[in-house]
Amino acid sequence: MSMTIAILAPGAMGSAVAQRLTGRGARVLTSLEGRSAATAQRAHDAGMIAADDAEIACADIILSIVPPSEAVTLAERLAAAITREQTAPVVVDCNAVSVETVGKIEEIIASSGARFVDAGIIGFPPRPVHSGPAFFVSGEHTGDVTVLRDLGLDIRIVEGPVGAASALKMSYAGINKGVTAVAAAMVLAATRAGAADALRDELARSQPQLLAKLDVALPDMVPKAYRWVAEMREIAAFLGPDHPANLVYEGFARLFDHIAADEKGARTDVAQLMAFVKGGKVGEV
Amino acid sequence: MSMTIAILAPGAMGSAVAQRLTGRGARVLTSLEGRSAATAQRAHDAGMIAADDAEIACADIILSIVPPSEAVTLAERLAAAITREQTAPVVVDCNAVSVETVGKIEEIIASSGARFVDAGIIGFPPRPVHSGPAFFVSGEHTGDVTVLRDLGLDIRIVEGPVGAASALKMSYAGINKGVTAVAAAMVLAATRAGAADALRDELARSQPQLLAKLDVALPDMVPKAYRWVAEMREIAAFLGPDHPANLVYEGFARLFDHIAADEKGARTDVAQLMAFVKGGKVGEV
Numbered sequence: 001m002s003m004t005i006a007i008l009a010p011g012a013m014g015s016a017v018a019q020r021l022t023g024r025g026a027r028v029l030t031s032l033e034g035r036s037a038a039t040a041q042r043a044h045d046a047g048m049i050a051a052d053d054a055e056i057a058c059a060d061i062i063l064s065i066v067p068p069s070e071a072v073t074l075a076e077r078l079a080a081a082i083t084r085e086q087t088a089p090v091v092v093d094c095n096a097v098s099v100e101t102v103g104k105i106e107e108i109i110a111s112s113g114a115r116f117v118d119a120g121i122i123g124f125p126p127r128p129v130h131s132g133p134a135f136f137v138s139g140e141h142t143g144d145v146t147v148l149r150d151l152g153l154d155i156r157i158v159e160g161p162v163g164a165a166s167a168l169k170m171s172y173a174g175i176n177k178g179v180t181a182v183a184a185a186m187v188l189a190a191t192r193a194g195a196a197d198a199l200r201d202e203l204a205r206s207q208p209q210l211l212a213k214l215d216v217a218l219p220d221m222v223p224k225a226y227r228w229v230a231e232m233r234e235i236a237a238f239l240g241p242d243h244p245a246n247l248v249y250e251g252f253a254r255l256f257d258h259i260a261a262d263e264k265g266a267r268t269d270v271a272q273l274m275a276f277v278k279g280g281k282v283g284e285v
Numbered sequence: 286m287s288m289t290i291a292i293l294a295p296g297a298m299g300s301a302v303a304q305r306l307t308g309r310g311a312r313v314l315t316s317l318e319g320r321s322a323a324t325a326q327r328a329h330d331a332g333m334i335a336a337d338d339a340e341i342a343c344a345d346i347i348l349s350i351v352p353p354s355e356a357v358t359l360a361e362r363l364a365a366a367i368t369r370e371q372t373a374p375v376v377v378d379c380n381a382v383s384v385e386t387v388g389k390i391e392e393i394i395a396s397s398g399a400r401f402v403d404a405g406i407i408g409f410p411p412r413p414v415h416s417g418p419a420f421f422v423s424g425e426h427t428g429d430v431t432v433l434r435d436l437g438l439d440i441r442i443v444e445g446p447v448g449a450a451s452a453l454k455m456s457y458a459g460i461n462k463g464v465t466a467v468a469a470a471m472v473l474a475a476t477r478a479g480a481a482d483a484l485r486d487e488l489a490r491s492q493p494q495l496l497a498k499l500d501v502a503l504p505d506m507v508p509k510a511y512r513w514v515a516e517m518r519e520i521a522a523f524l525g526p527d528h529p530a531n532l533v534y535e536g537f538a539r540l541f542d543h544i545a546a547d548e549k550g551a552r553t554d555v556a557q558l559m560a561f562v563k564g565g566k567v568g569e570v
Contacts, residue, residue, distance in 0.1 A: 099478055122487060134490075136483065158483045167478030171471040172487055178471070179495070182463030185530035186456040189523055193384055193452030198421065198443045202407060202457055205419075209494040210464070238474055244539035245470035251532030258529040 002027055003147065006051065006059035006089075008074060010035070010043035013133075014065040016125030017153070020132060022047030024151040029056055053081035061145060062091045065121070069230040071095040075105040082112035090144045094119040094135065096173060096231045098238040099163040106139075106162045115141040118162040120169025126152070138164035170238040174249070177228055179210075180217040181252040184259065184273060187218070191272045200276060218273050226260035229253045287312055288432065291336065291344035291374075293359060295320070295328035298418075299350040301410030302438070305417060307332030309436040314341055338366035346430060347376045350406070354515040356380040360390040367397035375429045379404040379420065381458060381516045383523040384448040391424075391447045400426040403447040405454025411437070423449035455523040459534070462513055464495075465502040466537040469544065469558060472503070476557045485561060503558050511545035514538045 005021055006029040007014045018028045029051035032040050043050070056062065057078070064074050071093060078091060091109045093102055093116070102118050109116040119137045126132025134154045137145055139162040149155050158164045190199040203211040221228070236249035262269040290306055291314040292299045303313045314336035317325050328335070341347060342363070349359050356378060363376060376394045378387055378401070387403050394401040404422045411417025419439045422430055424447040434440050443449045475484040488496040506513070521534035547554040 122491065134487070136487075158480065160479050163478060164480050164483070167475055167480035168483045168487065171475035171478075171480060171484050174471040174474070175468050175488070175495075176492070178467030179464050181530070182467065182533065183460050185524065185528075185533065186459040186463070189459070189528070190452055190456035193448060193456075193523075194445050195443065195449050195452035195456060198449070198453045199456045202419070202421075202453065203460070206407065207461070210460075210498070213495070238478075239470065243470075243474070244543040245466070245536050247532050247536030247539065248467065248470065249536075251530050251534075251536060254529035254532065 003061070003151070004029065004059045005148075005151075006030065006056040006062040007048070008056070008062070008064060008078075009066050010039055010046065010048055011065065013121065013125045014063070015042045015046040015048065016127065017063065017065065017132075018043070018048045019046040020126045020152045021148075026151050029059055031056060053077065054085055057081040057085040057087045057089065059089050061148070062089050063094055063119075064092065065094045067227055067230060068096050068101075068234050071097050071101065072105060072108070075108040079108050079112040079114070082109075082114050086113075088114060090115045090117060090141060092117045092119050092137070092145060093166075094121050096120070096169055096234060097166060098170060098234045099167050100237060101234065102163055102166040115144055116162065117141050117145050118165040119145075120165045120172075122169060122172055136165045136168050138162060138166075167238070170235050173231060174235045174238075176217075177221075177231070178248070178252060180214070180221050181232075181255055183214045184218060184221065185255055187276045188269055188272055191276065196272070196276055200278075215277050218277050221256075222259065222263055222270055222273065225256040225263065228256045229260065232256060288346070288436070289314065289344045290433075290436075291315065291341040291347040292333070293341070293347070293349060293363075294351050295324055295331065295333055296350065298406065298410045299348070300327045300331040300333065301412065301417075302348065302350065303328070303333045304331040305411045305437045306433075311436050314344055316341060338362065339370055342366040342370040342372045342374065344374050346433070347374050348379055348404075349377065350379045352512055352515060353381050353386075353519045356382050356386065357390060357393070360393040364393050364397040364399070367394075367399050371398075373399060375400045375402060375426060377402040377404050377422070377430055378451075379406050381405070381454055381519060382451060383455060383519045384452050385522060386519065387448055387451040400429055401447065402426050402430050403450040404430075405450045405457075407454060407457055421450045421453050423447060423451075452523070455520050458516060459520045459523075461502075462506075462516070463533070463537060465499070465506050466517075466540055468499045469503060469506065470540055472561045473554055473557055476561065481557075481561055485563075500562050503562050506541075507544065507548055507555055507558065510541040510548065513541045514545065517541060 004027045010030045028048045030048045032050045106116045121133045123133025138158040138160045190196045232249045232253035239246045289312045295315045313333045315333045317335045391401045406418045408418025423443040475481045517534045517538035524531045
């Protein structure tokens with residue numbers, strides 16, 4: 001029996017996951033309401049089928065893969081459709097949201113009678129030549145999504161309730177994107193003070209592996225910075241308002257916001273970051 | 286002709302540097318005014334000679350190696366002694382201070398007629414079996430301190446005015462200690478959410494070199510966290526009050542302050558960090 005999976009939305013990650021699933025014979029629905037022609041084309045190229053919310057509510061598994069700021073709104077929309085259609089899908093929140101936010105999403109989905117799985121995606125979108133990211137899942141219904149392994153997804157169970165997978169995603173992203181953020185801030189400050197070449201030389205001498213990581217991570221970050229703003233605020237929420245490092249992630253959110261604005265505007269900071277990386281090109285990864 | 290070098294204060298770095306210099310035949314003075322018996326013993330073991338400020342003002346080279354919060358006060362004290370004694374030493378500020386602070390220190394020293402060199406120390410204190418840290422120096426008088434190479438110090442000239450060496454130190458420390466800080470914050474948050482083992486497993490899978498670095502850096506940080514508080518605030522000042530990442534370094538200052546208090550108190554967070562590192566011991570580096 002062929003599975004029907006719905007993936008919202010057909011962004012870079014969502015459509016790449018869809019392509020993997022359709023390549024293994026699954027039917028993959030998505031919603032194209034209000035989306036651009038380019039997005040519709042990307043969804044089509046990935047083998048996705050445009051569907052309305054009633055059809056999406058009838059899928060076996062619904063994957064929510066959206067920017068973190070849209071995760072709650074999408075959950076409300078899905079819960080409403082599932083309630084109307086009286087279906088019983090498994091809804092999987094794959095978004096980079098805090099433990100608190102995913103708890104709220106679980107309540108919204110549970111109110112429709114659907115099963116809920118917490119998930120965190122770590123890694124780059126799947127490509128034909130590349131195995132794809134890990135989907136860490138937690139909660140009592142993880143057994144209902146292990147079937148996705150047969151369709152080519154790397155599903156890994158995290159022991160623990162809803163929230164454990166999101167906590168893993170938050171803490172991993174908090175380290176990985178935090179490293180990129182401190183490096184970006186310091187490269188820009190060193191450049192302004194005329195010390196960028198000396199900084200690069202010293203990193204090459206004493207931290208060659210970290211420098212190699214930054215040479216990949218800084219160009220990769222620039223075109224994604226706008227998306228990371230909300231994710232940094234979710235990590236701040238994950239720490240809690242009274243945690244001494246809460247400010248750190250609010251600061252990262254502002255830094256990524258600043259870089260995203262610079263990328264669309266003067267590109268002064270972007271040019272300095274790329275000069276540091278030397279020979280790197282934005283978004284090449 | 287034997288050189289006379291003064292080093293203030295005889296802390297962990299200062300006394301290790303002194304030991305290297307005395308081992309190569311230099312006379313090394315220090316001030317023990319108001320210092321503990323343990324510090325006096327450490328200075329003695331390093332071959333340092335206790336001296337008053339008048340004697341220190343007569344040294345060929347004076348190295349200021351103190352916590353960043355004490356750098357300006359020490360500069361004022363040295364300038365007063367040099368003015369009184371009408372001597373002409375080279376004063377080298379080796380402290381982790383912002384470009385703005387080192388500019389202020391330069392003015393204070395210049396008012397006494399002494400020559401001034403900006404320096405930043407990167408690396409661990411020298412040990413008999415270990416070549417020691419790099420001393421990056423900048424400013425117009427760097428030629429007056431290259432003689433320290435003959436005494437076993439790794440002196441590296443950064444092209445640029447006073448401030449360039451400090452900018453290198455700030456940006457390097459901002460990356461290196463910033464990486465440790467984001468990891469500490471996320472390990473503690475993951476531990477609280479029950480996701481620490483999953484976080485470690487995922488880092489081992491996808492970022493093994495970063496994990497190896499953290500296994501060294503986290504235990505090394507704990508006993509030094511109290512010293513890093515003021516250094517993080519210097520880095521925030523280096524970025525400037527309006528920089529979007531300014532908040533990040535204020536947050537790191539609060540995090541290190543929190544960890545330092547925990548180390549002296551309940552040791553809850555310290556225990557969680559050490560459990561993550563597994564088999565690591567605090568301050569073993």
